[in-house]
């Protein structure tokens with residue numbers, strides 16, 4: 517493909533994408549395919565000779581689309597949202613074309629500099645304490661990671677290194693192995709599974725702190741476990757708080773947990789993967805109170821801030837903590853400005869070396885929507901979640917299982933887990949809308965997450981009518997049995 521053909525095909529692709537997104541609600545939200553559907557539809561090996569572009573595009577509709585779950589359909593209410601907007605798509609296209617690998621300032625200066633400034637912009641949008649910002653020669657700063665899982669891992673590894681150095685400064689005879697054996701990380705019993713996975717990768721113990729009746733970790737629960745563990749000779753070193761748990765969007769009590777972590781020399785990381793985007797609205801910012809006690813904070817604009825995957829933003833109060841943990845400096849990566857103090861080399865802030873020019877997506881989206889446009893998006897989703905909650909509350913066969921604070925509603929039929937499993941099965945088999953469940957202390961609960969950028973009240977009303985129709989059928993068939 518030469519530049520002339522690329523111009524033509526590119527314009528066609530933009531039309532295809534715009535048509536796909538504009539008419540997405542006409543597609544069945546969840547595919548009908550069975551596991552292994554794809555292999556018989558494509559050759560066993562790559563073609564020896566080049567093929568025609570037209571043939572590839574035809575196969576997109578014939579082979580690819582039948583296997584797609586349409587996450588941007590307004591009938592998709594599963595998991596948490598994944599963001600999608602036209603400015604972000606265009607910025608990603610430009611990022612692909614520039615195709616630089618911005619591991620150091622010298623490897624493509626704008627890639628580093630725009631990221632640092634965009635993270636300051638976003639930090640100010642959510643009113644982060646100034647210690648987390650890089651501007652004015654602060655000690656903190658922000659970085660774009662691929663996912664929240666990676667951000668937690670990076671924080672955990674930096675905290676591990678800090679804890680090792682501290683323990684060795686107190687007792688020179690201790691080996692790294694001795695110390696790592698005694699290190700313990702903590703998180704909520706409602707935390708995302710990625711936190712536990714990160715502890716496996718980091719090779720440290722993890723303990724889940726029991727949450728209260730509202731699925732929240734409070735200070736006393738953490739303190740109790742810390743006291744027991746310290747008495748047993750363990751070294752608590754890391755606590756991952758969650759703001760917006762995956763199960764039911766509950767918020768750990770940072771204002772109680774933060775001071776404890778600070779007193780105990782425990783690194784506090786905050787995982788706000790989904791909920792973090794809402795903090796751009798002043799009325800939801802109170803949920804972040806206590807962030808001033810944290811060492812690191814992360815959320816995913818690729819979930820709820822109209823920036824396509826992947827874009828997970830992370831701030832640290834002291835960037836030296838990351839650099840100290842991860843800095844390896846071979847000659848081929850060195851450059852003249854790295855010790856100048858004016859710039860940072862993001863290769864020391866992350867696990868891989870290579871990194872894409874992801875801040876372009878933030879820049880395009882912030883400028884095209886403005887803070888006001890992004891706030892409108894969040895507010896619309898929260899309003900729709902309350903609309904759905906009100907519909908559920910009007911039907912006394914159903915119950916709401918957790919406070920609706922942002923865009924997630926946890927609900928169920930009053931009755932057994934089997935009844936609710938059957939309801940979810942009939943909802944997802946009908947393929948009109950798509951939902952996933954969660955477990956809330958042994959209760960099988962349906963999660964209704966407001967997801968698509970284009971979802972409107974009509975879709976919420978349709979979804980509820982559909983759910984109640986299936987519930988009627990189910991309850992009727994149970995009575996007949």
Ligand SMILES: Cc1ncc(COP(=O)(O)O)c(C=O)c1O
Pocket residue numbers: 596662663664665666708710758760761762787788789790816828
């Ligand atoms: C609270 C929370 N943390 C972490 C994750 C994992 O996110 P990622 O895919 O960015 O690693 C999720 C995913 O939904 C989440 O809800």
